[in-house]
Every structure is written in C-alpha cells, then in structure tokens.
Amino acid sequence: MSALGIDPVAEPSLRRWMPLALLAAATLIAVADTLILDRGHERLPFIFGVTAFTATWILVCHPSVRDIPSTYLVVRLVLTAVLVGLNPWYGIYAWYGYVEAPNYLPERLVYPATGAFALIASASYIGGYPTTPVLIVVWLLLSAGSFALVWYLSRAVIKSREQEIERAHMLEELTVTNKRLEETLVENRGLQSQLISQAREAGVLDERARLAGEIHDTLAQALTGIIRQLEVADRGGELAPGPRPHLDLVAELARDGLAEARRSLRALRPGQLEGSTLPQAIGDVAQRAGLPVEVDVAGAVRVLPPDQEVVLLRTVQEALTNVTKHAGATRVGVTLTYFEDAVTLDVRDDGVGFEPDTVGMRADGTGLGLTAMRERLARVDGSLVVESAPGEGTALVATLPAASKVEVV
Known part of the structure; x- marks a missing residue:
C-alpha cells in the first residue's frame, strides 16, 4: 500500500x-x-x-x-x-x-x-x-x-x-524455528534410541565373542587334545590290548563334550551371523544404517573364527554409527577383502572429516568409538588405521591376520 x-x-x-x-x-x-x-x-x-x-x-x-x-x-x-x-x-x-x-x-x-x-x-x-x-x-x-x-x-x-x-x-519465523526444533528433537530421540540399541547389541556381541573365545581356547582345545592323544596312543600300541571300557568311555565323553562345545560356539554367534556369512551380516547392518551404504566383497570368502567375525561386524557397526552421528556424509562405502594371509575391512565416507591426531582428546567426547575399535581389534591381533582431514571425508582400515588352520569348530 x-x-x-x-x-x-x-x-x-x-x-x-x-x-x-x-x-x-x-x-x-x-x-x-x-x-x-x-x-x-x-x-x-x-x-x-x-x-x-x-x-x-x-x-x-x-x-x-x-x-x-x-x-x-x-x-x-x-x-x-x-x-x-x-x-x-x-x-x-x-x-x-x-x-x-x-x-x-x-x-x-x-x-x-x-x-x-x-x-x-x-x-x-x-x-x-x-x-x-x-x-x-x-x-x-x-x-x-x-x-x-x-x-x-x-x-x-x-x-x-x-x-x-x-x-x-x-x-512465522518462530513457528518455523519451533517446527525445526521439534523435528530435531524427534530425530535426536530416534538417534538416541538407535545408539542405545546399538550399544546394547554391541555389549551382547562382545560378551558372546568373549565367551566363544573362552570356550574355543580352553574347553574345545582341551577336548580336542584329549581325543587326539588317545588316538595317537591307540595307534602307537601304548594301550594294552583287550577290553578297555574306561578308555573307550573317556574317548566317548571327550567327543560328546567337543560336540557340545561346538554347539555352544554356534549358539554364541551374533544374531546377524547366525545362519549368514560375514559379508551377508555386514550387508544387513549397512541396510539399517539410515544412509546410502555400498558394500563390496573382494577375494575368496571363507569362514573366520567367531571372535574375528564378531570383531569385524562390530567394527562396521561402530564405524557406520560414527558416520551417522558426526560425518554428515551423503555416500559411504564398505569393502571386505579376503587376502591369503589377512582380511581387511575398509569404511570410507565423503563427510566433514576430522583431525585423527585429536581423537580421544576432543572436548565433545567424540573419538571414544575409535578407541573401542582399536581395543577390540587388538584382542584378536588386529589393527586399525584412520585416514581423515577436515572437509575431505574419512577412511577406516581394519586388518586381521589370517585365521589359524586348526579345525576346531
């Protein structure tokens, strides 16, 4: 007017x-x-x-x-x-x-x-x-x-x-701002619930991996050793000929115990790994990440010991959680590579990046996820390399040595 x-x-x-x-x-x-x-x-x-x-x-x-x-x-x-x-x-x-x-x-x-x-x-x-x-x-x-x-x-x-x-x-501006705040609160509540769920799941996975490792390294190995020693003694004539019901019973009990240990190890595998290979489990985790994730697998896929598969799966979960929470990325790539003497896991994003040297020392408390990854990988003789810079995205490379050839499980 x-x-x-x-x-x-x-x-x-x-x-x-x-x-x-x-x-x-x-x-x-x-x-x-x-x-x-x-x-x-x-x-x-x-x-x-x-x-x-x-x-x-x-x-x-x-x-x-x-x-x-x-x-x-x-x-x-x-x-x-x-x-x-x-x-x-x-x-x-x-x-x-x-x-x-x-x-x-x-x-x-x-x-x-x-x-x-x-x-x-x-x-x-x-x-x-x-x-x-x-x-x-x-x-x-x-x-x-x-x-x-x-x-x-x-x-x-x-x-x-x-x-x-x-x-x-x-x-009008206040209304728009309030609406954005409400949307942010809803999003934060959803993210918090997701993080709590993932943390709870991670704890369960870690405990399962610990128990599986304990059973694998102690009970299963001991029973395997008993069975093999009895077989060697039998073939070498160290056992007296004739009826030997007690020795046969020991061998049968050892075999039953080993079968039960193997059953327990299968039951302790994470839900994503139950009935699935590690690449399939990683693909399932990527689909639930809440952002576009491309998963690639290179090399001949082979079954790894449960503790190694759990650690790699947990590393993928933790890495995608960090990307969702901090990176602001639009694309994420996950590559699982099977070498003859090692297995590597690469997680790369095009997000905001950060200074790797400041991990564990930032005032906002971030960086603890990477520390947990390193500690978890170290328990299975693995290592983690972080490549990142502000504005240039982030690349995580987890490496595990070749699994033992002992066929226990």
Missing part, C-alpha cells in the same frame, strides 16, 4: 461499494437541502445528471472491475469537484478520496491527489468554492490543515501496519 493509505481493512467488497453508498447518502441530503430551503432548484437536473454519471462510472470503471485505477481516480476527482460545486453536501462523498488515492495511484501521484481532494473537501466546509479573498484564505488554510491531518493519520496507520507485518513475520 502507498504512503498515505488509511484504509485499515482494505476489503475489496468495502472499497467496491463504499463510494456508491456515500454518493447515494450525499445525493439524498443535497436534494433534501434544495427542496427544504427552496433554493437552487435549477441545479437539480445537473445534480441528478452528474450523480447518475458518477454512479455509472463507479459501477463500470471501478478498479475492482477494470484495470484502469489511475484513469478511474482522475475522472472521479473531476466529478467530485463538480458535485461539490453543485452542492456542498457532496463533501460527504469527497472525503473517501483520501482512502482511494493511496490504493489506486502510483506513489508519486498520491500526495498531489490527496491535496486535490483536500481542496475539494475544504470547499464543502465553507459552503462551496470561495468567491472572496477572505474565503480563499480560509479555504487554503482548511485545505492545508486537512492535508496535514490526513498525512499524519496515514503515517500512523502505515507504521502500525508495518509493525503488524513485522510481528507476523517474526511469529
């Missing part, structure tokens, strides 16, 4: 029909004034004629009907001047020009048009256009006062509107 707008509602229907209502009211009063005071009867035809033309002009050429706002207002100004000249009571219709001028004219024409309407309205105050010097002075003073009052009120209304618009914008 222009600088002198004083229409606080600015409803199209109000602006469309208000001029007609004011014109009708002014006409009724003007005709009544003429008939009651019994003067100016000769002007009645002109009053009716100009009023009819003005009403037609409003109906046909109003800006709500035709796109000629400047032309409409110029003709409306001339017709208003003529009507006030015919009867001062048409000042009732003249004042609405203060409202229409800012709405229908370019800003550069608003002040001249407002001044012209002030002159017309002031003429109605003094009973018509002035004919003496004194009346001319009074007319000009009233016009200046009317213009100043309209300008002041307009500025007050415009300032109030600007404040309302500013408050509306602030409220």
Whole structure:
C-alpha cells in the first residue's frame, strides 16, 4: 500500500461499494437541502445528471472491475469537484478520496491527489468554492490543515501496519524455528534410541565373542587334545590290548563334550551371523544404517573364527554409527577383502572429516568409538588405521591376520 493509505481493512467488497453508498447518502441530503430551503432548484437536473454519471462510472470503471485505477481516480476527482460545486453536501462523498488515492495511484501521484481532494473537501466546509479573498484564505488554510491531518493519520496507520507485518513475520519465523526444533528433537530421540540399541547389541556381541573365545581356547582345545592323544596312543600300541571300557568311555565323553562345545560356539554367534556369512551380516547392518551404504566383497570368502567375525561386524557397526552421528556424509562405502594371509575391512565416507591426531582428546567426547575399535581389534591381533582431514571425508582400515588352520569348530 502507498504512503498515505488509511484504509485499515482494505476489503475489496468495502472499497467496491463504499463510494456508491456515500454518493447515494450525499445525493439524498443535497436534494433534501434544495427542496427544504427552496433554493437552487435549477441545479437539480445537473445534480441528478452528474450523480447518475458518477454512479455509472463507479459501477463500470471501478478498479475492482477494470484495470484502469489511475484513469478511474482522475475522472472521479473531476466529478467530485463538480458535485461539490453543485452542492456542498457532496463533501460527504469527497472525503473517501483520501482512502482511494493511496490504493489506486502510483506513489508519486498520491500526495498531489490527496491535496486535490483536500481542496475539494475544504470547499464543502465553507459552503462551496470561495468567491472572496477572505474565503480563499480560509479555504487554503482548511485545505492545508486537512492535508496535514490526513498525512499524519496515514503515517500512523502505515507504521502500525508495518509493525503488524513485522510481528507476523517474526511469529512465522518462530513457528518455523519451533517446527525445526521439534523435528530435531524427534530425530535426536530416534538417534538416541538407535545408539542405545546399538550399544546394547554391541555389549551382547562382545560378551558372546568373549565367551566363544573362552570356550574355543580352553574347553574345545582341551577336548580336542584329549581325543587326539588317545588316538595317537591307540595307534602307537601304548594301550594294552583287550577290553578297555574306561578308555573307550573317556574317548566317548571327550567327543560328546567337543560336540557340545561346538554347539555352544554356534549358539554364541551374533544374531546377524547366525545362519549368514560375514559379508551377508555386514550387508544387513549397512541396510539399517539410515544412509546410502555400498558394500563390496573382494577375494575368496571363507569362514573366520567367531571372535574375528564378531570383531569385524562390530567394527562396521561402530564405524557406520560414527558416520551417522558426526560425518554428515551423503555416500559411504564398505569393502571386505579376503587376502591369503589377512582380511581387511575398509569404511570410507565423503563427510566433514576430522583431525585423527585429536581423537580421544576432543572436548565433545567424540573419538571414544575409535578407541573401542582399536581395543577390540587388538584382542584378536588386529589393527586399525584412520585416514581423515577436515572437509575431505574419512577412511577406516581394519586388518586381521589370517585365521589359524586348526579345525576346531
């Protein structure tokens, strides 16, 4: 709206029909004034004629009907001047020009048009256009006062509107900010639940791996040794010929114990590894990471000892968790490579990166995941290499030596 707008509602229907209502009211009063005071009867035809033309002009050429706002207002100004000249009571219709001028004219024409309407309205105050010097002075003073009052009120209304618009914008921004905060809180709650679930799962996996390692390295190995020693003694003739029920029972119990140990080791394998190979388990973890992850496998896939497979699977989980939480990456690649003498696991992302030298020393507490990876890999004689720089993504390379050839499980 222009600088002198004083229409606080600015409803199209109000602006469309208000001029007609004011014109009708002014006409009724003007005709009544003429008939009651019994003067100016000769002007009645002109009053009716100009009023009819003005009403037609409003109906046909109003800006709500035709796109000629400047032309409409110029003709409306001339017709208003003529009507006030015919009867001062048409000042009732003249004042609405203060409202229409800012709405229908370019800003550069608003002040001249407002001044012209002030002159017309002031003429109605003094009973018509002035004919003496004194009346001319009074007319000009009233016009200046009317213009100043309209300008002041307009500025007050415009300032109030600007404040309302500013408050509306602030409220809209606050609404958007609150919505983003709610979305962030929901996302954080989901991430926290995911991290808690992964931490709980990691604890279970670590305990399973520890128990599997204990059974593998102690009970299963001992039973295997007993069975092999008995077989060697039997083949070497160290055992006396004839019935030997106790030795046979020892061998049978050892074999049963070894079978039970193998069953326990299979049961202790992580859920993802149960009935699946390590590449399949890694692919399942990647699908649940919450971001695009490409998994590749190179070399001849072979079964690793349970503790090694658990460590590699846990390393992938921890690495993808770190990427989701800190990296802001759009692409992640996981590569599992089987060499003859080693197995390597690469996890690479295109995220924000970091300074590897600061791991474990950052104030925000990050870096502990990498420390846990190193400790877990060290338990199976593995190692972890971290390559990263700010803005250049991150690459983690976990390496495990070739598994023992002893077929225990």
